Amino acid sequence: xxxxxxxxxxxxxxxxxxxxxxxxxxxxxxxxxxxxxxxxxxxxxxxxxxxxxxxxxxxxxxxxxxxxxxxxxxxxxxxxxxxxxxxxxxxxxxxxxxxxxxxxxxxxxxxxxxxxxxxxxxxxxxxxxxxxxxxxxxxxxxxxxxxxxxxxxxxxxxx
Numbered sequence: 001x002x003x004x005x006x007x008x009x010x011x012x013x014x015x016x017x018x019x020x021x022x023x024x025x026x027x028x029x030x031x032x033x034x035x036x037x038x039x040x041x042x043x044x045x046x047x048x049x050x051x052x053x054x055x056x057x058x059x060x061x062x063x064x065x066x067x068x069x070x071x072x073x074x075x076x077x078x079x080x081x082x083x084x085x086x087x088x089x090x091x092x093x094x095x096x097x098x099x100x101x102x103x104x105x106x107x108x109x110x111x112x113x114x115x116x117x118x119x120x121x122x123x124x125x126x127x128x129x130x131x132x133x134x135x136x137x138x139x140x141x142x143x144x145x146x147x148x149x150x151x152x153x154x155x156x157x158x159x
Contacts, residue, residue, distance in 0.1 A: 022084060024049030030059040031067035031087070036074045040106075042082035050084035052111045052136075055094050064090070068097065075103025084108045086136055092122035099130050109134035116143040120156050 029039065031053040038044040039051060055067050071087075078085075087104075088111040089095035098104065110130075112123050115137045127133060135157060143149040 022049065026050045026052055026086075028052045028054050028058055028088070030063070031055050032059055032063050032070055034070075036070055037078070040074065040082050040085055041079050048083045050086065052086040052088045054088040054111075055098070056088050056090045056113045058088075061090070064094070068101070071098065071101050071103075075101055075106055078103060078106040086111045086134075088113055088138075092119060092126055095123065096126050099126065104130060105132065107133060109136050111136040111138055113138045114140050115153065116141045117149065117152060120153060124156065124159075 027045070027048055027050070029036075029051060033039070035044055036053070039048070040053075042048065053071070055064060059067060085107045086109045087095075087098055087107055089098055090113075095110065110123075110127065110133045112119075112135060115123070116139070123135075127135070137153070137157060139150070139153070143153060
């Protein structure tokens with residue numbers, strides 16, 4: 001899967017080519033927000049092109065059960081309208097739990113925080129169950145300062 005673009009599966013078997021140019025200014029928000037459905041379907045903030053449902057830095061770890069409950073309520077019935085939708089898991093274990101929630105096929109991708117050589121294999125193993133999800137790598141550890149490390153990371157993502 002290419003970091004720059006990938007073919008993703010949308011609900012109702014609609015295929016589209018997802019390019020980073022389509023993202024616009026991505027809005028990060030905690031997955032605990034009560035207005036999640038309106039945001040995901042484009043009724044609130046109608047000009048928004050992409051958003052990330054965050055279970056990491058945007059919320060306290062104690063709020064994870066509320067985030068999971070919110071996702072279980074909202075994801076299954078989403079329409080095909082609205083911005084590009086990504087999930088930002090706190091770690092590979094949270095990603096595994098999110099992928100067990102019905103309706104994840106209504107997401108376009110996953111924003112992987114602090115992606116580096118220590119966690120990429122775990123993320124990719126879990127993501128093999130969800131091939132329609134485009135990977136948005138977030139490089140925020142020391143690997144960002146290593147050209148060789150970034151090349152290795154990209155090589156793993158391009159497989």
